[in-house]
Amino acid sequence: MRTQDLAQLSTRMFKTNPLRTWLTILGMGVGTGAVVVLVGLGFGLQQIILEQIVFGETLLSLGVSSTGAQGLRLTPETVAEFESKPAVLDASPLARFPALVTYKGLTGNVFVQGVDPAYLRYAGVTVAAGTAFLEEDIEDTSSIMLSPATLKLFGIPDEEVDDFIGERVSLRLLVPADDGTDDVNEIIIDKEYIVRGITKEAGVLNALMMMPELRNYVGILEYERIQVRVDTNENLPLIENELIEAGYRVSALSKTVEQASKIFQGIQAVLATFGGIALIVSAIGMFNTMTVTLLERTKEIGIMRTIGASPNDVKYLFVSESVIVGFLGGVTGILMGVVLGMSVNLFLNIVASQFGGQSVSLFSFPLDFLAFITIFSAAVGYLTGIFPARRASTLNPLDAIRYE
Amino acid sequence: MAKPLIIARDLSIIYNQGKANEFKALSGVSTDIFEGEYIILFGPSGCGKSTLMYSIQGSLPPGEGTLLVKGDDVYSYPPAERVYFQRYMMGIIFQSFNLIGSLSVLDNVALPMIFCDVDKPTRNRRAQSLLDRFGVGHVSHKIPAMLSGGQQQRVSVARSMVNDPKILLADEPTGNLDSISTQQVMDKIDEINTFDRRTVIMVSHDASHLSYAHRVYYLKDGLIVREVVNPQRKQIKPVMEGETIVTELEQLARLYPYDSVETLRVKSMVNFLTQEYTFDQIIRLEHAIALFIQGKIDRDSFIKSLILPYERGGVEIDINEARRMVGVTSKMMGQADDVRRFRARKDNDDIFFSQHKLAERMRDRLFGNYHIMLSKAQNTNMTELIADRVTGVIEQDDFNQRLTKGIRSGGLALSEKEADDLTRYFEKVIAQGVDVNYKA
Numbered sequence: 125m126r127t128q129d130l131a132q133l134s135t136r137m138f139k140t141n142p143l144r145t146w147l148t149i150l151g152m153g154v155g156t157g158a159v160v161v162l163v164g165l166g167f168g169l170q171q172i173i174l175e176q177i178v179f180g181e182t183l184l185s186l187g188v189s190s191t192g193a194q195g196l197r198l199t200p201e202t203v204a205e206f207e208s209k210p211a212v213l214d215a216s217p218l219a220r221f222p223a224l225v226t227y228k229g230l231t232g233n234v235f236v237q238g239v240d241p242a243y244l245r246y247a248g249v250t251v252a253a254g255t256a257f258l259e260e261d262i263e264d265t266s267s268i269m270l271s272p273a274t275l276k277l278f279g280i281p282d283e284e285v286d287d288f289i290g291e292r293v294s295l296r297l298l299v300p301a302d303d304g305t306d307d308v309n310e311i312i313i314d315k316e317y318i319v320r321g322i323t324k325e326a327g328v329l330n331a332l333m334m335m336p337e338l339r340n341y342v343g344i345l346e347y348e349r350i351q352v353r354v355d356t357n358e359n360l361p362l363i364e365n366e367l368i369e370a371g372y373r374v375s376a377l378s379k380t381v382e383q384a385s386k387i388f389q390g391i392q393a394v395l396a397t398f399g400g401i402a403l404i405v406s407a408i409g410m411f412n413t414m415t416v417t418l419l420e421r422t423k424e425i426g427i428m429r430t431i432g433a434s435p436n437d438v439k440y441l442f443v444s445e446s447v448i449v450g451f452l453g454g455v456t457g458i459l460m461g462v463v464l465g466m467s468v469n470l471f472l473n474i475v476a477s478q479f480g481g482q483s484v485s486l487f488s489f490p491l492d493f494l495a496f497i498t499i500f501s502a503a504v505g506y507l508t509g510i511f512p513a514r515r516a517s518t519l520n521p522l523d524a525i526r527y528e
Numbered sequence: 529m530a531k532p533l534i535i536a537r538d539l540s541i542i543y544n545q546g547k548a549n550e551f552k553a554l555s556g557v558s559t560d561i562f563e564g565e566y567i568i569l570f571g572p573s574g575c576g577k578s579t580l581m582y583s584i585q586g587s588l589p590p591g592e593g594t595l596l597v598k599g600d601d602v603y604s605y606p607p608a609e610r611v612y613f614q615r616y617m618m619g620i621i622f623q624s625f626n627l628i629g630s631l632s633v634l635d636n637v638a639l640p641m642i643f644c645d646v647d648k649p650t651r652n653r654r655a656q657s658l659l660d661r662f663g664v665g666h667v668s669h670k671i672p673a674m675l676s677g678g679q680q681q682r683v684s685v686a687r688s689m690v691n692d693p694k695i696l697l698a699d700e701p702t703g704n705l706d707s708i709s710t711q712q713v714m715d716k717i718d719e720i721n722t723f724d725r726r727t728v729i730m731v732s733h734d735a736s737h738l739s740y741a742h743r744v745y746y747l748k749d750g751l752i753v754r755e756v757v758n759p760q761r762k763q764i765k766p767v768m769e770g771e772t773i774v775t776e777l778e779q780l781a782r783l784y785p786y787d788s789v790e791t792l793r794v795k796s797m798v799n800f801l802t803q804e805y806t807f808d809q810i811i812r813l814e815h816a817i818a819l820f821i822q823g824k825i826d827r828d829s830f831i832k833s834l835i836l837p838y839e840r841g842g843v844e845i846d847i848n849e850a851r852r853m854v855g856v857t858s859k860m861m862g863q864a865d866d867v868r869r870f871r872a873r874k875d876n877d878d879i880f881f882s883q884h885k886l887a888e889r890m891r892d893r894l895f896g897n898y899h900i901m902l903s904k905a906q907n908t909n910m911t912e913l914i915a916d917r918v919t920g921v922i923e924q925d926d927f928n929q930r931l932t933k934g935i936r937s938g939g940l941a942l943s944e945k946e947a948d949d950l951t952r953y954f955e956k957v958i959a960q961g962v963d964v965n966y967k968a
Contacts, residue, residue, distance in 0.1 A: 129642045140630040427626045430587060431687065432615035432640040435608050522587040525626065 125437050134444040148413045152453020153460055155406030156501050159399030160461025166392030167488040173384055182248035186352045186364055187375040196371050198347040206352050211359035216243040217347035219338060222298040225331060232277035234329040236297060238338030246351035248377060254289040254321030262334055267320035269332040285322055292316035299342050311341050411508040414446050418512040425516050426524025435517035442513030443506060450505015454498045462489055532560035533727055534584055538593035541579050553579040555750040562764045566721045566728045566740060571747035577731045578699055585697050586614050615644055619688030619696045623703035625680040627672035634668040637687045658686040662716055678709025685716050696720055698730040714740060735785035754789060756781045779807060812843040830854050860957055866890045867961030870918050887915045894954060906940045924955055
């Protein structure tokens with residue numbers, strides 16, 4: 125039988141029994157729709173948490189700080205030592221000093237952090253507004269980035285954060301005296317910095333500037349923290365252990381991400397199980413329909429067999445019918461699931477914006493996942509069709525034709 | 529000598545073998561069917577005629593025996609391969625048409641070609657030309673349910689011929705059709721046999737179809753009990769000289785298809801003893817009388833058709849005898865009219881006669897035949913008797929008895945002989961005059 129004839133013959137059900145066909149498709153659709161929505165929710169949640177921090181370089185970086193014990197200090201020598209390790213590509217330090225920041229007469233306590241642009245990449249520091257320091261900004265002497273909490277200090281409400289970009293602030297560094305006393309020398313930086321970006325770091329009062337600019341005002345002998353960029357994922361735990369054994373405190377974002385991913389895989393599995401149950405129910409319903417269709421069409425099978433249809437022709441007819449139903453069920457399910465997810469997203473975002481919250485997308489539907497669902501539902505169709513089809517093809521034509 | 533197209537040897541088919549409801553549908557059937565033959569498998573329900581046909585078709589593997597079609601043992605192939613053979617060898621039509629309701633008429637006819645991977649333009653052209661040939665080309669785009677039974681069966685004939693098969697199998701193709709459609713379908717099948725030279729094997733229990741066939745196989749209880757050769761068709765099966773001869777039994781078998789050979793022999797004998805006319809003459813006579821009774825021919829044409837020589841389509845009866853027959857017939861028809869009027873009571877169309885007068889007239893005409901003079905009392909009794917019999921108050925036997933009873937007890941005191949003759953004659957009149965059509 126030719127493919128187009130097979131297609132024509134196996135879509136007759138839309139004409140002869142449209143209601144039942146569409147109901148079967150709808151049943152399959154609700155099942156796959158449930159899977160799509162639930163798994164989409166899993167994907168969405170995962171993305172909300174991870175999209176901020178998941179950068180390739182961030183995942184391959186280790187944050188190293190001194191434990192304070194054993195007299196370990198992070199110095200430029202330490203940076204050089206780290207960089208000399210074979211598996212380490214780069215090490216980027218962070219120096220930190222307490223400071224006073226003044227904006228339009230208001231003054232508050234912050235920490236000024238001097239970094240290289242690479243540090244921002246390794247530590248996964250991103251901006252909520254404005255722009256971050258890039259490689260070419262290494263010589264920048266005129267701008268700084270602030271953490272959101274700093275703005276609170278100046279009484280800037282959340283919705284006006286964007287407007288703060290371009291504002292000017294001035295700084296006074298509080299540098300501990302190097303004579304061994306607890307005295308603090310106040311170094312006044314006699315210029316105003318332009319705020320170029322607001323970071324996403326929550327709960328800390330930070331002002332980020334370029335390391336060379338900071339060096340212009342203060343000598344840096346000790347670092348607060350060093351981000352170590354490791355070359356490959358495999359070497360990450362090795363370096364980590366090495367550093368921990370050397371007495372450093374090491375935090376790896378990749379670990380957090382990994383744990384988060386594991387949790388979300390678990391959540392997804394649970395969600396997919398619920399969806400899967402719905403899918404199984406609808407697959408059983410579809411199987412039932414295909415079996416009833418077989419009984420109903422027994423006579424027709426008999427007629428076709430006596431006028432020259434081979435057993436395989438009959439089998440293909442049935443299988444292609446159920447694959448079509450399964451496939452359309454998958455497509456319907458995806459449509460329903462995606463529309464539902466999008467609507468919930470839209471609703472949540474409207475509510476969130478009403479209450480001043482950040483807009484999130486709770487549902488996410490990766491294309492390869494949708495493609496998988498389409499193929500999977502067609503496969504379910506195939507499986508529900510193959511048994512009735514096999515039975516149909518082995519029916520004795522004469523018994524079939526006499527079946528009422 | 530040509531080899532038979534289909535050879536069956538000791539074919540046995542048992543349904544539900546080994547179970548409580550085991551049923552032997554065919555028990556050792558042997559037959560040879562030649563290319564171009566028109567064969568009818570004839571017999572009552574459950575005689576195995578359809579079983580034999582479906583076994584030839586390839587859907588019923590025989591339990592025992594061999595079946596060769598064109599020298600091939602069909603059942604030696606698995607079903608998936610058997611179908612290739614069926615596609616180009618067998619076309620089939622069914623009693624219940626078995627068209628597929630969800631496909632257009634055209635697609636239904638083209639369906640066997642779809643299974644043969646024929647491309648759409650080719651198969652549609654072929655299907656349409658067949659539909660045109662069988663007079664249903666104008667409905668090719670309707671669905672089967674919108675067609676009459678006769679049209680549907682002609683569509684299914686077209687479907688059976690679409691792959692140009694060698695053999696046309698027909699399973700009681702006219703069983704669901706009215707008489708006009710039956711005629712059309714039978715003519716088309718006959719055309720396929722005579723014009724296209726296809727072998728036709730038809731299952732039927734309608735005796736009126738038997739004249740189409742070359743040979744008729746009579747089946748009973750899973751056996752071929754008789755093979756009747758149709759003397760009106762030139763036989764294809766080679767006849768061995770002296771082996772089979774065509775006898776009057778073949779002719780009788782077509783007249784009385786449901787009777788056994790023994791009964792036919794008896795009938796042949798009785799015919800010779802009691803009637804001076806042959807079966808052929810009787811058939812012609814029946815035909816002429818039918819036309820006369822229905823009023824389709826008048827008295828003169830009736831006589832003419834009776835005296836015409838047999839070769840020219842007449843009954844070939846002596847002129848005096850013919851006149852007598854016509855006289856008796858028309859007299860009886862006249863009296864039968866009175867019976868009808870009497871029974872019609874309410875719609876009595878003869879306003880000059882009351883019921884009683886009608887009965888009296890019937891009595892007078894009856895006795896006018898037999899030249900018996902009756903007394904007044906006899907006349908009264910007879911009128912009553914006729915009224916009772918015609919209205920159905922008394923049976924034929926009572927009527928006969930009362931004719932012989934005494935006058936005092938309501939009879940006519942006739943002799944046994946007179947009473948029998950009178951009863952016989954009057955019953956014939958009643959038979960003509962009583963309307964037996966069903967009235968709701």
